[in-house]
Amino acid sequence: MTRPILTVLAGAVLAVGLAAPAASAGLDGEKLFKRKCGACHFVTDKKKLGPGLAGVFGRTAGTFKPFNYSRSMKAAGRADPPLVWSAETIDAYLENPKEYIPKNKMALRPIRKPAERAAIIKYMEQATAAQ
């Protein structure tokens, strides 16, 4: 009696598991970046409402000189160990900016969908390096 139900459940778990790695496929990271980040960030070394993001991968948080960061962002970069931006740390920040760095001043609504974050980060890896 329970077997068909279990089979359906197993199928669902498998589908979710398979969807994850190919997550960003099909999403346009450049478009998402423009829509969700572009009002405040350039991928170049020019500041806007937020810091310029050129070379952000490997950069210590709060260290883009021309930008006036919040205290909490500067403190994150001075912590021991300091917060350094990478695909992983940016992913965590975008998932919930206020939780990841309490009192930081980036007014971005949490991006809950892993696939969207992955697509944006993939685009950023190319765009912020190509300066």
Ligand code: HEC
């Ligand atoms: C409403 C404006 C706004 C939006 C939208 C926004 N940001 Fe930001 N961002 C900021 C501000 C302001 C800071 C600096 C925060 C601080 O000093 O506390 C920041 C900081 C950052 C940092 C840390 C940079 C550093 O030099 O330490 C990263 C990475 C970042 N944003 C990525 C993104 C991405 C990716 C998106 C889109 C998914 C995005 N931001 C959307 C305003 C914004």
